[in-house]
Amino acid sequence: MLSFSKKIWQRHDIAVLAAALLSCLVLALLPSETKQSLGGGVVGIVFAPLELGAAQIRSMFFSRAENQELRQKLVEYQQEVFKLQQAARDNDQLRSLLGLKGRSRWLLQPAWVAGREPGTRCPRLLVNFDDSLAIDDGLVTIGEMGLVGRIEGAGQGRAGIRTVFDPDSRVSAFLPRSRVLGIFRTDQAMNCILDRVPLRSDIKPGDTVLTSGYGGVFPSGLMLGRVSAVYTDPRQLTMHIQVDPSLDLNRLSHLFIIVGGDNPPRPELQSMGIPKDSLAAKLKIRTRPAPVL
């Protein structure tokens, strides 16, 4: 296919290819910290202006309809807040009577998305935040739609986030209705699934999936999504559950980093009602009829 009319090292295209591949090799062999900072820096500097412009354009197009919607929501939420304040007061009083720990009060710091990896459910985000903040790796980030992920590769005013869609990410999840634990993760087709749920668990489409807090990484009570489909195979030990995630990265522009505060208590796992013994119905005590006297 190649016509080697000249010696191979004299060919200009081969020389260019060799130089370019050598550059790739150098990039691949860089230390991982340098890769992180180089990637974050380039995205922050090169793509941030485009992201800013795109955000302005998006806001121009959507702001009017969004304003109307927000006004309507504001009225609804004001009423809701009034009800919730009353409920919170009652809750605090009852908790103090029962001697329970108080509700969670997180210390949150805002951040905004500067870049994202290509893909519908991207495993990694780059965010910017206030330069004066000291943000460490491992901190949890949340959005209005629930859990977003963990900080990885934090720098001055900039950090990467490994989202819940990362193929290596595992989140301990909890279904409040049936009080069942599972592992929330993405499969190879980037579908969100709930793993390791025992076969005979009471799970239905529409059930809410929250973080359990038992994994020790994420606090409990953060929204992960809703069950979209449940498949059971009697030959397997666990159910196959598909989850419709609440997090939509296409709509995520601002998020919060949990930098401190108290986490809410972890949920109780045992069922509220007294479970019936499945064998009880099958046991039949045979009694001999009394002899006729």
Next chain:
Amino acid sequence: MIRGFKIALASWLAVYLQSTAANLMTFWGLTPSLAVIIISLAGLKQGTPAAVWTGLWAGFLADCFHPASFGLYSAAGTAIGFLAGLVRERIYREQLISQAVLIASLTMIHMTLVFFGREGGKLSLYPWYLARFALGSAGLTSIVAVFVLPALERWIYARGRNRNAPAL
């Protein structure tokens, strides 16, 4: 010089759109590979060296979103740039259909290189990946290319006004 700048700018926009607006163009989990269109165009119009440098630049920008596998997209971009330049003399490069077929092939090669670079030894998954993603994305990219290529070609390779041309 100006062409090089325009190609670099187009690659930059392509990688950005790939990471944001391409999500809006996603069809059944398939996304067109816009950077491959630019690299192929550079290869078809200018030959191997220009396509290789375009591939390296576009790949480097894509690598910045994947620090864990830094260099992989650069190498894949470089490889398809080289291939685009290599087949330049062997196809009817002025025909849009030829260009679309070439772009579909290069997209598949690019996705294959990225798959093996990222997934490593998971060879058993490759047929499924090829059938589910690579073929579909290649088709989608070539469809997008049919609409985008003429405009891109006009913008990047438009000749300046010939001042010596006789007045009609």
